[in-house]
Amino acid sequence: MQITKNIGMLLLAIYLILIGVMSLFGINLGELNILVPILALASGALILIGR
Helix, strand or coil: CCCCCCHHHHHHHHHHHHHHHHHHHCCCCHHHHHHHHHHHHHHHHHHHHCC
8 A cells, every 4th residue: 555645635635535534424523523524625735745
């Protein structure tokens, strides 16, 4: 198994896994709920700059 070297794609994968698990099981992160949009913004920005 090879993990991507592109940090934007790695963050996007983590974001998608978090959203999927939260939607499937109805998990609420409470105060950590701000983490999800921050992860989305960071991954989008890093993908755009091509890092």
